[in-house]
Amino acid sequence: MKSHLKYYAINRKLMSAVGQWPYQSPYARVLFASNALFAVGTKYLLQTCALIASWTDWDMVIECSSPIVIDILCLAKYFTYVFHLNKIKMLFNTMQDTWTSFSMDKQTEILTIYAKEGHRLTRLYATVIYIAMCLYMTLPHVPYVVATVLKGDKNATRGLLYHVEQIIDVEKYYYYVLLHSYYTTFFLMTIMIASDTMLIVFIQHACGMFAAIGHQLENVQEDDAIDVNVYPPLPEDDVYHKISDGVAKHKEALEFSQTLASTYTGSLFVQTGLNVLVTTFSGVETVIYLNQPEEAFRFGITAITLTLHFWFLSVPCQKLIDHSLQLQDCVYLGNWYTISIKARRLLNLIQMRSRVPSQITAGKIYPLSLETFSTVVRTTMSYFTVLTSLR
Numbered sequence: 001m002k003s004h005l006k007y008y009a010i011n012r013k014l015m016s017a018v019g020q021w022p023y024q025s026p027y028a029r030v031l032f033a034s035n036a037l038f039a040v041g042t043k044y045l046l047q048t049c050a051l052i053a054s055w056t057d058w059d060m061v062i063e064c065s066s067p068i069v070i071d072i073l074c075l076a077k078y079f080t081y082v083f084h085l086n087k088i089k090m091l092f093n094t095m096q097d098t099w100t101s102f103s104m105d106k107q108t109e110i111l112t113i114y115a116k117e118g119h120r121l122t123r124l125y126a127t128v129i130y131i132a133m134c135l136y137m138t139l140p141h142v143p144y145v146v147a148t149v150l151k152g153d154k155n156a157t158r159g160l161l162y163h164v165e166q167i168i169d170v171e172k173y174y175y176y177v178l179l180h181s182y183y184t185t186f187f188l189m190t191i192m193i194a195s196d197t198m199l200i201v202f203i204q205h206a207c208g209m210f211a212a213i214g215h216q217l218e219n220v221q222e223d224d225a226i227d228v229n230v231y232p233p234l235p236e237d238d239v240y241h242k243i244s245d246g247v248a249k250h251k252e253a254l255e256f257s258q259t260l261a262s263t264y265t266g267s268l269f270v271q272t273g274l275n276v277l278v279t280t281f282s283g284v285e286t287v288i289y290l291n292q293p294e295e296a297f298r299f300g301i302t303a304i305t306l307t308l309h310f311w312f313l314s315v316p317c318q319k320l321i322d323h324s325l326q327l328q329d330c331v332y333l334g335n336w337y338t339i340s341i342k343a344r345r346l347l348n349l350i351q352m353r354s355r356v357p358s359q360i361t362a363g364k365i366y367p368l369s370l371e372t373f374s375t376v377v378r379t380t381m382s383y384f385t386v387l388t389s390l391r
Helices: 002-017 026-053 058-083 085-101 105-150 174-218 238-288 293-325 327-333 341-354 370-390
Strands: none
Touching: 002 026, 002 105, 002 174, 026 058, 026 174, 058 085, 058 174, 058 238, 085 105, 085 174, 085 238, 105 174, 105 293, 174 238, 174 293, 174 327, 238 293, 238 341, 238 370, 293 327, 293 370, 327 341
């Protein structure tokens, strides 16, 4: 696996930065984890106090709720790695073993293709989230810059990323609050990126395993001659042994997928619900601030980014479902009619198991897929319509 570590280098750096990398030293893990949790915890505390202080203002309650829910969402992602550290290590160890056990050149090539794709998706996701973060942090200052530079108004109001003026003297401690908001927002987004991209890399590896097994089964017998001995002695039945190896690898892929699903199921259930809430609140805030284009645009970015975030998680989960089901097609496409009866029985076992898809579920209630994504978007729009009508 050492030659393929470069495809996971970004994930290792991101997870190490927030104390989630399972192979960090205990000292480094505690240090980086404490820093990340301090950032999220202090932001959550300030936002909760501001929410309580603004309880009588409905618009302010909605505006303060979105950052709080995002904090909880990131904490749900973070504690997945805290509570399931052993499972995360098990997944990494299985990935390492896979690069060794899938020893045929074509199988290694397939695994490399999926690892490269996981690397590209990690870079793309991190770039999109960090760009959205920069826009979110910059836009509150646009009115102040325009007022002071272009209009010469020295008394213009300076913007903040979130409301704390109810509990802190913003005029006196403005730069401290601003730096703290930048600090906390950066680590919040880093936690999100580290967690989500690692899930995507795991799913990509599982898909690569299914694809490599499918190629092995489809090409297990290259000779398509019909006149064959269907009852050869077992020691001489090379095809039977190849299929047996495929069955063992299929079992390994299924166990990897099941471990992956059990690790993330609770977190994804919480994330799905919170994603609906934050996207709904951000949409309502966009409507509230339509008379302030820069604020409306900032909250619109949040809503769009969260929608893309959930879509970005749903697509790989759909891909895992498709890849686990495609093994049936690979068996059909092979020259199964030219192999021994015992070998065909093994193929039947793989076919029967492949009818049940491997999938990532949210709370073991519903699988994450493009269909689920569509349902979540419709639900979000329904809540958005109700809340805007109540204003």
